[in-house]
Amino acid sequence: MKRRLWSGLVGVVVALAVGALIMLAQGYKPLSTYVALFQFSLGGIGPFTTTLKNSVPLVLTGLSAAVAFASGPVNLGQPGQFVFGALAATLGGLYIRLPAVLEIPLLLLLAIAGGALWSSIAAFLRRAFEMSEFIVTLMLNMIADFFTAWVIAFPLMDRKAFSPMTPQIAKSGWMPDLGLLSSSTLVMLGAVVLVWFVFHRWRAGYEWRMTGQNSVFARLGGCDIHRNFLAVMLVTGALAGLAGGLVVMAGPHRFIKGLGANYAWDGIMIAIMANNSIVGTLVYGVFIAAIQTGALGMELITNVPSEIAQVLQAVLVLIIVATREYTNVLLDRLSARRQAKERAA
Amino acid sequence: QTPKINTNRVVYLINGALGDNAFYDSGEAGIKNIGRTYKVETRTIECNFDAGKFQPALDAAVQYADIIFVISYGFEDQLKAIADKYPNKIFVNIDTVVENPKKTITSVFFLAEQSSYLAGMTAALLTTTTSLKGVNKDKIIGVIGGDTDPIVSAFVFGFQNGARAVDPGVKVLTKSLGGAWDDSAKGKQAALQLYDQKADVIYQVAAAAGIGVLQAAAERGLYAIGVDTNQNDLEPGHVVASAVKNVGATIEKVFKTIKDGTYKPGQVINSGLADGGVDLDFTAKQQVLPKSIIDKVMQARQQIIDGKLTVKLYNGENVWQ
Amino acid sequence: MNDLIALHNIVKVYPPNVLAVDDVSVSFCKGEIHSIVGENGAGKSTLMKLLYGLVPFDSGRIEFGGVNVRFRKPGDAIAMGIGMVHQEIVLIPQYSVWENVVLGAEPVRTLGRIDSRTAIDAVRSKIEEFQFNLDPLAIVDDISVAARQKVEILKLLFRNVSVLILDEPTAVLTPQEIPQLFAELKRLRDRGHTILFISHRLDEVLELSDRITIMRKGRKVATVEASETNKESLATMMVGRQVIFTSKRTPHQRGELVFEAQHVDWERGDGLKLLDDVSFSVHAGEIVGIAGVEGNGQFELVNSIMGLEQPTRGSFLVKGKDITSLSILERRKLISFVPQDRGKMGASLSASILDNAIMTHHRLEKRFSRWHGLVLDYRKARDFVDMLKERFSVQMASRQSDFRSLSGGNQQKVILARELLLATPFFLMDQPTRGLDVGSIEYVHGEILAMREADRAVLLISADLEELFLVADRILVMHRGCIVADLMTEKTTIEEVGAYMLGGRASA
Amino acid sequence: MNVLIGLITGMISGATPILLAALGGTFTFYAGVFNIAMEGMMLMAAFFAVLGSFFFHSWVIGLAFGVLGSLTLALIFILFSVKLETDEFVTGIALNLFALGITTYFLRQIFKVKGVFTSKSIVPVPQLHIPFIEKIPFVGPVLSGRNLIVYIAVIATVFCYYLIFKTRFGLRLRAAGYNADSLDSSGVRTSRIRMQALLLCALFCGLGGAFLSLGYVTLFAENMTAGRGWISLAAIILVDGHPYGIAAISLLFGFFDGLGLFLQNYGVASQFTAMIPYIATLFALYVYAQRRREKKRKRV
Numbered sequence A: 001m002k003r004r005l006w007s008g009l010v011g012v013v014v015a016l017a018v019g020a021l022i023m024l025a026q027g028y029k030p031l032s033t034y035v036a037l038f039q040f041s042l043g044g045i046g047p048f049t050t051t052l053k054n055s056v057p058l059v060l061t062g063l064s065a066a067v068a069f070a071s072g073p074v075n076l077g078q079p080g081q082f083v084f085g086a087l088a089a090t091l092g093g094l095y096i097r098l099p100a101v102l103e104i105p106l107l108l109l110l111a112i113a114g115g116a117l118w119s120s121i122a123a124f125l126r127r128a129f130e131m132s133e134f135i136v137t138l139m140l141n142m143i144a145d146f147f148t149a150w151v152i153a154f155p156l157m158d159r160k161a162f163s164p165m166t167p168q169i170a171k172s173g174w175m176p177d178l179g180l181l182s183s184s185t186l187v188m189l190g191a192v193v194l195v196w197f198v199f200h201r202w203r204a205g206y207e208w209r210m211t212g213q214n215s216v217f218a219r220l221g222g223c224d225i226h227r228n229f230l231a232v233m234l235v236t237g238a239l240a241g242l243a244g245g246l247v248v249m250a251g252p253h254r255f256i257k258g259l260g261a262n263y264a265w266d267g268i269m270i271a272i273m274a275n276n277s278i279v280g281t282l283v284y285g286v287f288i289a290a291i292q293t294g295a296l297g298m299e300l301i302t303n304v305p306s307e308i309a310q311v312l313q314a315v316l317v318l319i320i321v322a323t324r325e326y327t328n329v330l331l332d333r334l335s336a337r338r339q340a341k342e343r344a345a
Numbered sequence B: 001q002t003p004k005i006n007t008n009r010v011v012y013l014i015n016g017a018l019g020d021n022a023f024y025d026s027g028e029a030g031i032k033n034i035g036r037t038y039k040v041e042t043r044t045i046e047c048n049f050d051a052g053k054f055q056p057a058l059d060a061a062v063q064y065a066d067i068i069f070v071i072s073y074g075f076e077d078q079l080k081a082i083a084d085k086y087p088n089k090i091f092v093n094i095d096t097v098v099e100n101p102k103k104t105i106t107s108v109f110f111l112a113e114q115s116s117y118l119a120g121m122t123a124a125l126l127t128t129t130t131s132l133k134g135v136n137k138d139k140i141i142g143v144i145g146g147d148t149d150p151i152v153s154a155f156v157f158g159f160q161n162g163a164r165a166v167d168p169g170v171k172v173l174t175k176s177l178g179g180a181w182d183d184s185a186k187g188k189q190a191a192l193q194l195y196d197q198k199a200d201v202i203y204q205v206a207a208a209a210g211i212g213v214l215q216a217a218a219e220r221g222l223y224a225i226g227v228d229t230n231q232n233d234l235e236p237g238h239v240v241a242s243a244v245k246n247v248g249a250t251i252e253k254v255f256k257t258i259k260d261g262t263y264k265p266g267q268v269i270n271s272g273l274a275d276g277g278v279d280l281d282f283t284a285k286q287q288v289l290p291k292s293i294i295d296k297v298m299q300a301r302q303q304i305i306d307g308k309l310t311v312k313l314y315n316g317e318n319v320w321q
Numbered sequence C: 001m002n003d004l005i006a007l008h009n010i011v012k013v014y015p016p017n018v019l020a021v022d023d024v025s026v027s028f029c030k031g032e033i034h035s036i037v038g039e040n041g042a043g044k045s046t047l048m049k050l051l052y053g054l055v056p057f058d059s060g061r062i063e064f065g066g067v068n069v070r071f072r073k074p075g076d077a078i079a080m081g082i083g084m085v086h087q088e089i090v091l092i093p094q095y096s097v098w099e100n101v102v103l104g105a106e107p108v109r110t111l112g113r114i115d116s117r118t119a120i121d122a123v124r125s126k127i128e129e130f131q132f133n134l135d136p137l138a139i140v141d142d143i144s145v146a147a148r149q150k151v152e153i154l155k156l157l158f159r160n161v162s163v164l165i166l167d168e169p170t171a172v173l174t175p176q177e178i179p180q181l182f183a184e185l186k187r188l189r190d191r192g193h194t195i196l197f198i199s200h201r202l203d204e205v206l207e208l209s210d211r212i213t214i215m216r217k218g219r220k221v222a223t224v225e226a227s228e229t230n231k232e233s234l235a236t237m238m239v240g241r242q243v244i245f246t247s248k249r250t251p252h253q254r255g256e257l258v259f260e261a262q263h264v265d266w267e268r269g270d271g272l273k274l275l276d277d278v279s280f281s282v283h284a285g286e287i288v289g290i291a292g293v294e295g296n297g298q299f300e301l302v303n304s305i306m307g308l309e310q311p312t313r314g315s316f317l318v319k320g321k322d323i324t325s326l327s328i329l330e331r332r333k334l335i336s337f338v339p340q341d342r343g344k345m346g347a348s349l350s351a352s353i354l355d356n357a358i359m360t361h362h363r364l365e366k367r368f369s370r371w372h373g374l375v376l377d378y379r380k381a382r383d384f385v386d387m388l389k390e391r392f393s394v395q396m397a398s399r400q401s402d403f404r405s406l407s408g409g410n411q412q413k414v415i416l417a418r419e420l421l422l423a424t425p426f427f428l429m430d431q432p433t434r435g436l437d438v439g440s441i442e443y444v445h446g447e448i449l450a451m452r453e454a455d456r457a458v459l460l461i462s463a464d465l466e467e468l469f470l471v472a473d474r475i476l477v478m479h480r481g482c483i484v485a486d487l488m489t490e491k492t493t494i495e496e497v498g499a500y501m502l503g504g505r506a507s508a
Numbered sequence D: 001m002n003v004l005i006g007l008i009t010g011m012i013s014g015a016t017p018i019l020l021a022a023l024g025g026t027f028t029f030y031a032g033v034f035n036i037a038m039e040g041m042m043l044m045a046a047f048f049a050v051l052g053s054f055f056f057h058s059w060v061i062g063l064a065f066g067v068l069g070s071l072t073l074a075l076i077f078i079l080f081s082v083k084l085e086t087d088e089f090v091t092g093i094a095l096n097l098f099a100l101g102i103t104t105y106f107l108r109q110i111f112k113v114k115g116v117f118t119s120k121s122i123v124p125v126p127q128l129h130i131p132f133i134e135k136i137p138f139v140g141p142v143l144s145g146r147n148l149i150v151y152i153a154v155i156a157t158v159f160c161y162y163l164i165f166k167t168r169f170g171l172r173l174r175a176a177g178y179n180a181d182s183l184d185s186s187g188v189r190t191s192r193i194r195m196q197a198l199l200l201c202a203l204f205c206g207l208g209g210a211f212l213s214l215g216y217v218t219l220f221a222e223n224m225t226a227g228r229g230w231i232s233l234a235a236i237i238l239v240d241g242h243p244y245g246i247a248a249i250s251l252l253f254g255f256f257d258g259l260g261l262f263l264q265n266y267g268v269a270s271q272f273t274a275m276i277p278y279i280a281t282l283f284a285l286y287v288y289a290q291r292r293r294e295k296k297r298k299r300v
């Protein structure tokens, strides 16, 4: 545990150093750039809460991926489940008007249902026809993308708008801001806690983990691996859907073109960065969100173009993971050496 | 009436990303010019249609400067909110009309229908001039849009009207790339299909993907009409005209008014043929169109400028077949 | 004697801190069969692996023919004429026998095209030379474990190496195949080859080897002349205490009928009958053994009892209840099960020891779950593991450490304990002692007999006849998917059973 | 008629980049490397192909540069996933991101444009006109006059089949994926095989990328690969890496991609026509899964 923290930090440091070299090579000032990056992501309550808000879709889709991968299913369908969750919440917000105390939970539930619905398709195709969920979810992502694009361009198009988008959802469905903090952040934290509890304390979670590690053993042990597969697909779909719903309800309050951005893919990346650990997903999710939020500062203060920010993010991710893993290996080797020495002596 | 504002810093905040060779870039050029001519610090923020980024970008922008040129569509709500929050800062919204309760946002609206109307006329005249090399006898022309959103639809709408004005018998085929703005291969394939369906000339409204359309024209020895910037020399002899949108010039004009204090918040500047915000540009190293055609179009252009001829503006019709 | 290979003060520590080989010096001569014995985890495999260049060692040096060598990869070792058969079979299941054999030494024609004809012929001739009955074109996935072991051996004979390392090659061979192999090994020895041999079966070791090196906990205990030692003293040196080899089996009254197989058939997709009208019964307080050459239907029998496969005909009854159509979970309420493959069916190597220990209990034992089975009670689970650790004296770093970090013997203890502690009338064991050292085997046998005392019905599948004769009351013999003999242990002999295993009914 | 020919030629040019990338991917697929960097490799190749062709006015050098571009990405991949044993998925995702960023950046630095760069001095890869076949009605215009790289792709398909299933390298390559331990203890370094696989992958992705920017169209646009790398990955997994199967899937995809655009003539909304190729892929997967199921029932 402590070891993981340390090697993680080493990773971050090395990564920042390499990033600095790259910027130097391109004639930008690393220090002031990093300062700007920090100011706009973590430098103060305002930036920090913004970072947290931006981390919501990353962390939730990350959770979805982490739970899926740790339990067996190769669910890469987060992007599709995300937009369907968003769409469901939007529909609810457009046609159902209730007081906030009812509206908000209802829309969240709709988002969850939307995501789960979309992932259930992949689960069904796997169960009924043994179609690899890996490809199915990949394809469903594209299909979901185009489908929602159609929905906001024609049936639900806001006539007054200049680009494809739905009208705004009911005000009562907006995630309220608690001072600077967006309440969507709280929903995210709640989800993290709940998922951790399910995964590490519930009997279902136990069976999911065991199935993910060795399905034959789990099956012989009396776990119903087919039901577990379905459950995991639904739960992970629901998480991605929730992410989509929150983005709508806390952000533009309507389904607009490009809503999905690249959240889900970043989420998948984050999950793997965190070795599918749930707490790790939260940590790395916030970290990546900080970089993306801070990138704005880089563009504004030090005039570093956005594509450099993009390169920087790629480099950071790669180096962090590599260094982290490699420090562990090295540390182990070292302790082995030491022991060997004293045996030989 | 506006208290002293700092004119030494300008932010250009766009909802999408630079590199469309179109109004984002044209606007960027204008901003850079301002920077050079007036010695002001300029910053450009791209949001890549990322809802998570636009809000913080706006916040950052108002912290940084008092003058914000913004292309906001998709994010009108956030813009209105922040404009009301900072009534003394100058927000110039480009390409769409946004009206905030305090009426402080000035909108620059481009009448793409006008330039597209002329493009439509050109295309119609071209397809009916079978003397031109490669032009078949069927009166068919095409238009390819990057997506089906209202901005693009406005182009298509104007194009269709222009063509029909020349000859109601001209058939206008449309294709949309369904959002694949950067997939040039797809753009080319769409164009080839239209040519296979006997179109003689294609109007491209598809940014990067549209370059594929122009190259298809060259490959088939047929014709295309460029968009946003003068693309006539990209495929000499095949790109017969370009419907340009001069966002940069407009931005500079507006900034000038800010400088000399004649700027008025909350107005809607309709930028069209008259003030050069949009235009149809025939200038090319190698112009294959007969003078007769160009003259006809130029006549119509003048009539529009003089207000003798009014071009219908797009409002929500489905122009895709 | 002239040393061909000499290891000097070798130390190997697996990162981070598993001291696998601890300052070992030993030498192997040209033209000898040198056995290495020791408990599970004693370091035998590791010692061989680092000689083969598969794992790097931390200190010490290796002399080969008088010169210092350091193999960085097996390629180097192979180049020097060293070959190794691994304990855990490492073949490519998707490949045919001949492809596996030639891999790494493929004969090629122009454009790097594999000269399959030449290769197949070469392999075939080798097969004939050593009288393995193998089809070079067969896909490894389809052949029995024993056959795979032969492919491994063939693989290094094909490279006609001068030093052969064989790590527990006999674990999966049948009594009839072993003499063949030994004869071959001796022939090679006489031709001047050096053979390093690892086995837990001390009789084999004594019969085969010239010299024997004993290891314990990574250290070398001694190297002795085979002629000057015996089973007992070897075992004592290995385990560090006396080991009793004679059965402690006392007469025991068998109780009511517990398990019954009725006319069970199992047909493969291509119509081949792997189980053919199998019927037998097991009573409470009775240990029934199933002997048979690997791949004669034992695997299918186990799978269909456990519910991984559905028999095409017939049914299984436990305590008169037909389980044939029950879910696996329902079956587990009646059946405890120790599979032959620890890593694949018996445990999850990457999961923690605790997670492995509570499998099945987590559903059957009410005390492990709260909130109507929604939440698992991990405090109870921890107590459970501690108790298990105590009662079965399992050597483990901590409850949370990977199951993989246990040595094979201890892995088996945990699995055995887990299944024992399930309150079931019927106990199914498939090769429960494969690859275990004498100490662990003695222990497992003890437990099996204890179950008999506790009036549980035990079905024990084993390729090791010694074992069956040690613990089983009755021995059934399987051949080509049929039960060809049902013999009382007291009234039969190893030879008779062996005959049934090979010839089926005809030969008896 | 010529609409039909158009659809078919469109199918071919649509399939080519996917096919090439997928062929590259089969090597890593068999070598047991989970490689999702095809997208990035193609993008790098697309950019550097344009760069080379622009500055040296030669499509040959363009191709060379393109391949070099994707090779550099492969080398980074090797450094991290093979040498430092970083998770392959992370490496892949990160490298895709990296490729997108770096090409965009160079585009701005070198050509002073953003988004798309095109110029008359970029020399495209020529089309190949086959003397006699050309004359045959219908078949002629389809078989002849395709871009040179298309014909390379056809040959490459056969070549890959041969290399993977008939040669020593192929045997070792597949062994690396099936059971690395076995290969290692047979005296062959798995890591080396994996490197070679990655380099081969880069080579083919390089050709695929070059086809996009120097073959079908003559320009570079940001992110012009537009997800083709992912499609190729799907194709590989769908047919378990069999080169001929991959060719079939690529053609299928290319065809429905074109058909989608075509169906707009009948008033189908573009968003739906754009879905068609993906739905077709799902259907192919369905058929394939059923066939595999049958096989499974036959054996064991």
Ligand SMILES: Nc1ncnc2c1ncn2[C@@H]1O[C@H](COP(=O)(O)OP(=O)(O)OP(=O)(O)O)[C@@H](O)[C@H]1O
Pocket (backbone or CB within 6 Å): C014, C015, C018, C019, C020, C038, C039, C040, C041, C042, C043, C044, C045, C046, C047, C087, C405, C406, C407, C408, C409, C435, C437
């Ligand atoms: N790859 C590895 N990583 C860490 N520890 C290992 C590894 N391989 C073996 N060990 C440990 O090294 C010790 C020696 O293992 P080894 O396999 O050599 O024992 P062995 O004598 O072969 O046992 P057996 O008779 O069961 O084969 C054991 O404690 C084992 O747990």
Ligand SMILES: Nc1ncnc2c1ncn2[C@@H]1O[C@H](COP(=O)(O)OP(=O)(O)OP(=O)(O)O)[C@@H](O)[C@H]1O
Pocket (backbone or CB within 6 Å): C040, C041, C042, C045, C087, C088, C404, C405, C406, C407, C408, C409, C434, C435, C436
């Ligand atoms: N990745 C690993 N991490 C930790 N220990 C490992 C690892 N891989 C192998 N081991 C060790 O290697 C041993 C397996 O080595 P080996 O194959 O000799 O089995 P064993 O422990 O001797 O038992 P058996 O003889 O039944 O196989 C395990 O006991 C385990 O301690």
Ligand SMILES: [Mg+2]
Pocket (backbone or CB within 6 Å): C041, C045, C087, C408
């Ligand atoms: Mg072992």
Ligand SMILES: [Mg+2]
Pocket (backbone or CB within 6 Å): C044, C045, C046, C087, C167
């Ligand atoms: Mg061993």
